[in-house]
Amino acid sequence: MAQGVTIAGTGSYLPEKILTNDDLSKFVETSDEWIVSRTGIKERRIADEEESTSHLGSKAAQKALQQAGMAAEDLDLIIVATITPDTLTPATACYVQQQLGATKAVAFDISAACSGFLYAMKIAKRMIESDAFKNALIIGAEKLSAFVNWEDRTTCILFGDGAGAAVLRASEQGEGRILATDIGTDGKQTHLLNIPGGGSACPITMDNAGEGLATLAMLGKEVFKHAVTRMKNSANLVIERAGLQPDDIAVVIPHQANLRIIDAIASRLAVPNDRVFVNLHKYGNTSAAAIAIALDEANREGKMKRGDKIVMVAFGAGLTWAAAAIEW
Numbered sequence: 001m002a003q004g005v006t007i008a009g010t011g012s013y014l015p016e017k018i019l020t021n022d023d024l025s026k027f028v029e030t031s032d033e034w035i036v037s038r039t040g041i042k043e044r045r046i047a048d049e050e051e052s053t054s055h056l057g058s059k060a061a062q063k064a065l066q067q068a069g070m071a072a073e074d075l076d077l078i079i080v081a082t083i084t085p086d087t088l089t090p091a092t093a094c095y096v097q098q099q100l101g102a103t104k105a106v107a108f109d110i111s112a113a114c115s116g117f118l119y120a121m122k123i124a125k126r127m128i129e130s131d132a133f134k135n136a137l138i139i140g141a142e143k144l145s146a147f148v149n150w151e152d153r154t155t156c157i158l159f160g161d162g163a164g165a166a167v168l169r170a171s172e173q174g175e176g177r178i179l180a181t182d183i184g185t186d187g188k189q190t191h192l193l194n195i196p197g198g199g200s201a202c203p204i205t206m207d208n209a210g211e212g213l214a215t216l217a218m219l220g221k222e223v224f225k226h227a228v229t230r231m232k233n234s235a236n237l238v239i240e241r242a243g244l245q246p247d248d249i250a251v252v253i254p255h256q257a258n259l260r261i262i263d264a265i266a267s268r269l270a271v272p273n274d275r276v277f278v279n280l281h282k283y284g285n286t287s288a289a290a291i292a293i294a295l296d297e298a299n300r301e302g303k304m305k306r307g308d309k310i311v312m313v314a315f316g317a318g319l320t321w322a323a324a325a326i327e328w
């Protein structure tokens, strides 16, 4: 059994097109002031029409592979976490496998919304620990702009497109490792945040095609309350499992949904704000991609050094939550 699993490389990719709050206020009744004060978001990225989730994911993956010094042919596992797959079937991970030329890799998707990247991390860690797989690529990738109702100001201001990736493998002596993980689900709350149409429960037909059913629907206030409690509990659990104290944590990487949620988590975890990584002002909520992008940016900005303890924590539709404590 592998002695530990390390993050050997990270990468991210954001589409070039920027949609600012002022741009949004031209087609829905909102303002930069309202969006910034309620969410902290200033702008988000929007993928081109021909760019799908797999393209975003593959670009992030190439950077992660490069940093890990690994070739795509060396991968034996690819997990894509997404709620905006290229197609309902096959899995987005299959398109990524093709685009990367990762011919030896088993590839599949998981759907755990904004917690998806940390779900993927836990699954890949276990699969590497079992010795059945050596080199895993986990990706959080979303083209949420394709599933947003651009006439609904209560949701369209929140979301953006992007992708992040990490290469995982057994850790060698002196390298960092994933110390503890937690994942959880509360299926009683499926109604709080979902895309109601487009699945088998409510197929899109000629009759309902104009109703916008295949777009995100949300009860924002309820989601907010659950997010704070679940993320606090999950983060505390991995901190405890890893044998850490809040003071030991160099960087917290929370899900990037709302600055008020992030501030509430930081104060409940008793971690100073300057140790909490935030980039949601630039990208909005990119669901499964958010933590993956933030991890890569924190890494490339040199926020973590070898041996630092990091906590990542997420929350999303399902409801789902997840956390991981890592020694860098």
Ligand SMILES: CC(C)(COP(=O)(O)OP(=O)(O)OC[C@H]1O[C@@H](n2cnc3c(N)ncnc32)[C@H](O)[C@@H]1OP(=O)(O)O)[C@@H](O)C(=O)NCCC(=O)NCCS
Pocket (backbone or CB within 6 Å): 029, 030, 031, 034, 035, 038, 039, 114, 153, 154, 157, 218, 220, 221, 223, 224, 227, 257, 258, 285, 315, 316, 317
């Ligand atoms: C969505 C969210 C920002 C709304 O903030 P809020 O403080 O709860 O705001 P409310 O929904 O109570 O709306 C307050 C008022 O602003 C209005 N409003 C809503 N969206 C608006 C917008 N984009 N621009 C201007 N006004 C808006 C509402 O209509 C409401 O008006 P009213 O008082 O006349 O009825 C907030 O609830 C939130 O972030 N929730 C969590 C969502 C989330 O993170 N989801 C993803 C989880 S992974």
